[in-house]
Amino acid sequence: MTMTPAKVPRELDSPLDGGVGESRRRPDGTLKVTGEFAYSSDLWLEGMLWGVTLRSPHPRARIRSIDVSEALAHPGVEAVLTHEDVPGFKFYGLEHKDQPVLAIDQVRYQGEPVALVAADHPEVARRAAAKIKVDYEVLTPITDARRAAFDPDCEKVHEDGNVVRHQPVIFGGDVAEARAGADVIVSETFEVGIQDQAFLGPESGLAVPGEDGGVDLYVATQWMHSDLWQIAPCLGLPEEKVRMTMAGVGGAFGGREDLSMQIHAAMLAMRTGKPVKIVYNREESFFGHVHRHPARMRYEYGATRDGKLVFAEAEIILDGGAYASSTPNVVGNAASLGVGPYKIPSIRVDAYGVYTNNPPCGAMRGFGAVQACFAYESMMDRMAAALGLDPVTFRQINAAHPGDALATGQVLEHMAPLAEMLGRLKAMPMPPERDAAGHDLRELPGGVSNTTHGEGVRRGVGYGVGIKNICFSEGFDDYSTARVRLSIIGGEPTVLVHTSAAEVGQGLVTLKAQIARSELGVRRVTIAPADNQVGSAGSSSASRQSYMTGGAVKVACEAVRERMFKLFEERLGRPPASLAEAVEHLPEVLGDEVIDETREFHHHRTERMDPVTGQANSHTQLAICVHRAVVDVDVELGLVKVVELAAVQDVGKIMNPLSLEGQIHGGTAQGLGLALMEEIVVADGKVRNPSFTDYLIPTILDMPPMRLDILEYADPRAPYGLRGAGEPPTLSSTPAIVAAIRDASGLALTRVPVRPEHIAGSS
Amino acid sequence: MRVNFTVNGVEQTADDVWEGESLLYVLRERVGLPGSKNACEQGECGSCTVYLDGTPVCACLVAAGQAEGREVRTVEGLADGERLDPIQEAFVECGAVQCGFCTPGLLVQAHDLIERVPEPSDPEIREALAGNLCRCTGYEKILDAVRLAAARKAEAGR
Ligand code: FES
Ligand code: FES
Numbered sequence: 001m002t003m004t005p006a007k008v009p010r011e012l013d014s015p016l017d018g019g020v021g022e023s024r025r026r027p028d029g030t031l032k033v034t035g036e037f038a039y040s041s042d043l044w045l046e047g048m049l050w051g052v053t054l055r056s057p058h059p060r061a062r063i064r065s066i067d068v069s070e071a072l073a074h075p076g077v078e079a080v081l082t083h084e085d086v087p088g089f090k091f092y093g094l095e096h097k098d099q100p101v102l103a104i105d106q107v108r109y110q111g112e113p114v115a116l117v118a119a120d121h122p123e124v125a126r127r128a129a130a131k132i133k134v135d136y137e138v139l140t141p142i143t144d145a146r147r148a149a150f151d152p153d154c155e156k157v158h159e160d161g162n163v164v165r166h167q168p169v170i171f172g173g174d175v176a177e178a179r180a181g182a183d184v185i186v187s188e189t190f191e192v193g194i195q196d197q198a199f200l201g202p203e204s205g206l207a208v209p210g211e212d213g214g215v216d217l218y219v220a221t222q223w224m225h226s227d228l229w230q231i232a233p234c235l236g237l238p239e240e241k242v243r244m245t246m247a248g249v250g251g252a253f254g255g256r257e258d259l260s261m262q263i264h265a266a267m268l269a270m271r272t273g274k275p276v277k278i279v280y281n282r283e284e285s286f287f288g289h290v291h292r293h294p295a296r297m298r299y300e301y302g303a304t305r306d307g308k309l310v311f312a313e314a315e316i317i318l319d320g321g322a323y324a325s326s327t328p329n330v331v332g333n334a335a336s337l338g339v340g341p342y343k344i345p346s347i348r349v350d351a352y353g354v355y356t357n358n359p360p361c362g363a364m365r366g367f368g369a370v371q372a373c374f375a376y377e378s379m380m381d382r383m384a385a386a387l388g389l390d391p392v393t394f395r396q397i398n399a400a401h402p403g404d405a406l407a408t409g410q411v412l413e414h415m416a417p418l419a420e421m422l423g424r425l426k427a428m429p430m431p432p433e434r435d436a437a438g439h440d441l442r443e444l445p446g447g448v449s450n451t452t453h454g455e456g457v458r459r460g461v462g463y464g465v466g467i468k469n470i471c472f473s474e475g476f477d478d479y480s481t482a483r484v485r486l487s488i489i490g491g492e493p494t495v496l497v498h499t500s501a502a503e504v505g506q507g508l509v510t511l512k513a514q515i516a517r518s519e520l521g522v523r524r525v526t527i528a529p530a531d532n533q534v535g536s537a538g539s540s541s542a543s544r545q546s547y548m549t550g551g552a553v554k555v556a557c558e559a560v561r562e563r564m565f566k567l568f569e570e571r572l573g574r575p576p577a578s579l580a581e582a583v584e585h586l587p588e589v590l591g592d593e594v595i596d597e598t599r600e601f602h603h604h605r606t607e608r609m610d611p612v613t614g615q616a617n618s619h620t621q622l623a624i625c626v627h628r629a630v631v632d633v634d635v636e637l638g639l640v641k642v643v644e645l646a647a648v649q650d651v652g653k654i655m656n657p658l659s660l661e662g663q664i665h666g667g668t669a670q671g672l673g674l675a676l677m678e679e680i681v682v683a684d685g686k687v688r689n690p691s692f693t694d695y696l697i698p699t700i701l702d703m704p705p706m707r708l709d710i711l712e713y714a715d716p717r718a719p720y721g722l723r724g725a726g727e728p729p730t731l732s733s734t735p736a737i738v739a740a741i742r743d744a745s746g747l748a749l750t751r752v753p754v755r756p757e758h759i760a761g762s763s
Numbered sequence: 764m765r766v767n768f769t770v771n772g773v774e775q776t777a778d779d780v781w782e783g784e785s786l787l788y789v790l791r792e793r794v795g796l797p798g799s800k801n802a803c804e805q806g807e808c809g810s811c812t813v814y815l816d817g818t819p820v821c822a823c824l825v826a827a828g829q830a831e832g833r834e835v836r837t838v839e840g841l842a843d844g845e846r847l848d849p850i851q852e853a854f855v856e857c858g859a860v861q862c863g864f865c866t867p868g869l870l871v872q873a874h875d876l877i878e879r880v881p882e883p884s885d886p887e888i889r890e891a892l893a894g895n896l897c898r899c900t901g902y903e904k905i906l907d908a909v910r911l912a913a914a915r916k917a918e919a920g921r
Contacts, residue, residue: 007797029855032863033847033870035798035838042797123781200802200810200864200898250802250864251898282803442886505862505899658858658904665901666861692807692896700902701893 005045005206005218005275007038009247009529011496014513016523020720023658026510027527028503039248040220041204041279048206048275049078051261051268052125054115054132055287056107059141059322059357059685063105063114067133071117074128078272081116085267088236092259094226094362096324098158101234101263107136108157108322108357110686111287118268118276141357141685145319146296149354157322157355164320164353165328167335169614171347171407178311178346182302186382190299190375191751193679195292195670197364198697201250203288204279207265214241215266220249222256224500225536234263235270242266246530252504253670254363254541255289258325286690290325290362291680293318293353295334295371299379307389307397311346312339312379316372318361320353325362327353332474332609333368336408336618340376341418341467342398347407349614357685363541365670366468366730373466374674374752377735381462381742391463391739392426395419406467409615412622415723416650416713418465421626424648424709425463431630431644431705434459445632445639447701456636459643462739464627466731470724471544471620475608478544478620481535482552483598484516484560486590493586495520495560498528501537501549506726507659508545512553514656519557520564521579522586535600543623543724546655551719552601559597567593604717621715625649625728627668627736630704633744638756640676640741645733646707652715652723663726665706671733673698679753768830770794771840777827786830787811787822790837798838798867802896809895812868813837819875821894838867841874849919850874853912854905861899869895869905877913881920885910 012031018024031037068080083090083102090104091097103114115132119125147154148162156162179185205219214237221227224244232239249256261278268276280288298315316334320327335351351368366373384394399418405411434443434454441448445457472478483498497512513525530537537549561579564586568576571589576582582589607616630643645668654660677696681688689695714721734752742749745759756762766777766789777793787804790813791797800810804823811822814836822835841848850873853859860866869892876883876891883891888909897905 023858025855026860028863029860030847032860032866033838033851033854034842035796035867037863039797039800039864041801042791044792044795044797121781123783198898199862200800200808200896201862202802249862250800251862253898279801281801282805282807440886442890448890507861662858662861662900662904665903666899667901669901670898691805692803693805697896697898698901699893699896700889700905703902706901706903 005043007042007044009038009245011529012509012527014525014527018514019518020514020655023656024510024514026507027513028509037248039201039250040218041202043206043218043247043277045206045208045275048277049118049120049272050122050125051265051276051278052117052122052129053113053264054129056103056110056112056114058107058136058138059110060139061107061136062139063103063107064135064137066115068115070131071128074131076121076124077117077119077128079118079268080132081267081271086234089233092230092234093324094258094326095328099323109359116264116268118272143356143358143685145317145354145356148356149317149352157357162355164324164355165331166350166352167331167609167614168612169335169338169347169349169407171409173346175311175313175346175348179302182310183305184386185300185302186386187300188379188382188750190297190378192295192371192374193753194294194359194682195364195674195678196286196680196695197253197255197289199251199253199255202280202282202285203260205247205261205265206275206277207269208275209269209273212241214243215269216243217262217266218245218247219262220247220256222252222502222504222541223539224530224532226539227259227262228532230259231263231266235266244532246502249502249504252540253365254367257363257539257541258290260288282692283690286687290360292364293320293330293361293371297371297375299375301379301383303383303387307387307394309342309344309398312344314338314349316351318353318371319356319358321356321358321360323360325360327362330368333469334372335614336609337369337467338372339407340373340465341400341624343400343404349407358682359680359687365667366727369468370731373731374735377464381739392422395465396422408609408618410617410619414713414715415622415624416711418624421624421648425626425628425646428646428707428709434632445634445641446637451637451639452634456634457632458635458744460631460633460740460744462629462736462743464732464736464739466728467622467624468728468731469619470623471542471547471603473606473619475606477602478538478548479600479602480537480548480552481598481600482549482556483534484553484556486520486560486564486595488587488590491587492524493522493583494524494526495522496526496528497553498534499537499549499552500530500532500534501545502530502540504540506663507656508549510659511546511550511655515550515553516557519554520561521583543726546722547718547724548601548603552599554719555601556597556599559599560595563595563597621718621723623650623723623728625732627732629736629740631737631740631744633741633759635745635759638760642672642704642737644704644707647729648709648711649725649728650711650713650723651725652718653712653721654710655720655722660725661708664708664729667726667729668706668733669698669703671730672737674752675734675737675754677753764828766827766831768832769834770796771836780827782828784827785823786825786827789827790822796837796839800864800867802864809872810865810868812871814871819872838870841870848874849915850877850912853908857904857908857911859900859904859908865895865897873909877916882913882917
């Protein structure tokens, strides 16, 4: 008998009406507000063990020996495992298999997993883990990404060199010549700190050993099949013996693209023959997933006196930390989108992803485009100021329009013109002026800390533009699979939609039901739990699931509809007059039969970037969001209160207004976090603030009201004309807020997050 | 040790509780009520908020032994049978739930707010919910939901 956890992901009934374009209730909403929804940390099985991971305290060290004997003898402990116990291939990774399942002879970052313990209580497991004796020879960590990349004398993090990827982009005329012809030249170096996804649901899951020697895994992930393709070889199992079910996901934002506890829990379960649950606590979570790459970016722009950009040159260095993760693609994004959606006749960008002994970095919402956006938007403001032009006007003069080429030569198509978006943004009403008397303390910088009653407080306004690629780029054959089943249940036509796509909070379960209802005209739609019994859906990242899994559900529904019409004709001797008629007669036409269709949806092919020039149609779709920030800054204390954020975004087609607004709000909030507070502080390769006490994310007091203007310029290649929407607002809100602080304070501010000491001048 | 307490109106006994265990752990792992969430276990996120004798607390900061003989109400105890509490209903309706991990704690905290303050202003809502982190929504829809639930409650009381 296979064991099933006490709480498992279940089928979700969606509300009985509501097709594409409507704000429907989430099918999982009731479960989530009653506490019944089964998140990956909620799973429980009688007799299960708790797994704990021993991690390296050092960012770089050789391991001389590991002695597990004392830990193993600890009462209650059932297994202690090291790299020697990895049943199959000992390395994994998204793009390069460079990461050991458990450290082998050396550690390359602080927090690298070294050993595993399973015991009957989490505290027992923790105490036993503390008894594992690892003899480390501590080495000096390599922490300067620039040096790691360019200094030939620098030691290597991995044998094959420290540069994971260098991608140049060379567009138009010669930059040196263009420089000679520029009237005004500005240059600056920018920095972006390490941002964390800080999803609230910690990494967790349950592994249940199967009777066939395989394993059942209940985990929270963004791409189940990518997990599977990495897990199975490490466990030495064929893929069909690793059965995966998506447990409830407590947010992701890129942080669940890489594996965390999956292989570890499976190893412990296979060794002990018992179910094993692993739940990271918050501190461990900061070490348990990759972060947003910190960046050092040197930019130089030239323009003519009348406000036309003539060249842009940029060097972007992204510190990928100890393992590659998705660094190669992050570099591709930073390079291809490195100067934003502007028309510039001569461009040279060099983006580098580098290995160091800093925390590993990979996917986070905005994926390489965020870092560059902060730099190029800061440059746009800098140049506008140097020319004495209004920042919006300057952007409008240089905005790329549909039909214009980006730095990679890719031509913008089927999207809202940026200049017009900026015009709409500027025309949006402004929040009321702060009135000098009688203001609420809670609305001032410093809030109820009562640091000011308005003295020293100045208002500022800033703008930001961001462009993000939607779906996977650079020639990747990106696809999703959907299975749609139509049958009569209790006399009523009922549709079951089954995919392996990760619902991470974004509302894909709602959208799948809306699409099925629109395409098939039935009321009752049920969403099956996501598992690997159906083909890959690709990742819930790159703002791609509405496009890709939405597209897959659509084509599977079309196949079901075709079959339904054919059956109608066979039984009634004529084609149905309409979808409604076909559905009306379904009970008699279908009887006990079932229509069950599975389809794959692929987006149009893209191209790899040329390794020398970066030229290519590398992106599937592009999306722009523009933000205006209004801030109050206490320039004496360096405290910032964001008063309002307004955004204009082109989404192609509004599929579900409520979820869409939620995505824009949430993305904007993460951009605010990067602008003002969020940074993993690292010194000598060690993380100084792995807790929500010291790593701050925006609270409801930090977030201002948000005004949205959503445009629908359909993309004819995308299902329903939609454009991915989750990431672009994360790009543009950060530079808008920093520009507003500059406007209020007159300071240059070249680094995010902006800290009080940067404004008050005490650093 | 053994801990006896009442959860959502039902008497519960948890055996073999370690002295270091929190109320949150006992709720989630020993009495089968994992609705309250474990996002930091340090009192920083509010995901574990429950009522303890009628006052919202972070269950991760309460030692299990402190709950002895007391009354706990969790997110699982907000609805009246199948009927959702107005604050639960409003959260679903307004799109205040995305991943939903913050939701149980926010619901208890917001429930308490509109019990105490009939029609809270925006600054009052923000202040009351300042200890509850949400990473997904940017809080706009959460404000909408609290306003809606408060208005409905006021309407019903009129
Ligand atoms: S889990 Fe209790 S406050 Fe975060
Ligand atoms: S809905 Fe995900 S943390 Fe709030």
